[in-house]
Amino acid sequence: MTLTVRAPAKINLHLGVGAPREDGFHPLATVYQAVGLYDDLTVVDADGWSVDVAVSDWMDRGQVPLGGDNIVDRAAALLAAHHGLEVRGTAHVDKSIPVAGGMAGGSADAAAALVALDRLWDAGTTDDDLLELAARLGSDVPFALIGGSALGTGRGELVERVADHGSWWWVLVPSPTGLSTPEVYRHFDRLRPDAPAVPPVPEALLDALDAGVPHALAATLHNDLQEAALDLRPDLGRLIEAGESEGALRGMVSGSGPTCVFLCEDPDAARAVAGGLQEQYDVVLVAGGAVAGAHTVTYG
Ligand code: C5P
Secondary structure, eight states: OEEEEEEEEEEEEEEEEOOOOTTSOOOEEEEEEEEEEEEEEEEEOOSSEEEEEEEOTTSOGGGSOOTTOSHHHHHHHHHHHHHTOOOOEEEEEEEOSOTTSSSOHHHHHHHHHHHHHHHHTTOOOOHHHHHHHHHHHOTTHHHHHHBSEEEEETTTTEEEEOOOOOOEEEEEEOOSSOOOHHHHHHHHHHHOTTOOSSOOOOHHHHHHHHHTOHHHHHHHOEETTHHHHHHHOTHHHHHHHHHHHTTOSEEEEOTTSSOEEEEESSHHHHHHHHHHHHTTOSOOEEEEEOOBOSEEEEEO
8 A cells, every 4th residue: 555645835925933931942923834845754564664755856855864864764663652662664765854953844654654654554543642742742743633723822732723814925934054953942941031921822923824915924923032033044034025015015034944934925926026036046936825724635
């Protein structure tokens, strides 16, 4: 048997970050949106277990952990242990989501692996158990399972769908070199020693999302990690200015960066902004949101 599961990248429309907890993680109030840029994971029945990863030409393959250390290995081991099964199969990941880019590409792979291997092994994992296993693999993995637009609390792993009546258009500009998420959080701690214990839920942004009005959403986009990411990577500030002067409603750093995302009025505006940025930046992508979480695309 072989099957392919596709899982989306995420943007944080709002990323509110609090002071670090005892376990070192930061409390979040975040609004995720899944966008149309995907990693595909194909699993095939086999004796033994192996994982290989192919990346888009422009990505730095060296940043993808292999040799048993990939998040797909961890997802497989966790799911197998949960059911008392042996880890079996071959897994192949085709990456289009930037590596170490602030778009939860690793989390997408983990979510895809849980969905694909659950089916390959006929394990019948309940949705609640899948979400619980996902949370153990990483803070953004539960969201990669549910997709759409969702509020994330806790360390980001507690997710609930929110009303979204928009059709949103984004221009995405990945960076050839990644940023380390823990490093960006550490820098945030230095810059914001006064961060709250529990960051507030962004009601105005949730209203804009529900209303589906691009200008209203643009006015409420916010990322508490942006200042830290820009401090570590000042070139991103120039990129955000360039996208806004090409006509984007708003530009921002995605999650912990370094990918920058630009909200545009409609598909034509997104193509125009992308065209302008392509004169200065090698890789410029257009994606719509919100899209589905991890789902099977081929099965046989
Ligand atoms: O949960 P995940 O493995 O994706 O997190 C990667 C790293 O990002 C953590 O080890 C931690 O340094 C940082 N992080 C954090 N607070 C969060 C989520 C992630 O400090 N809410």
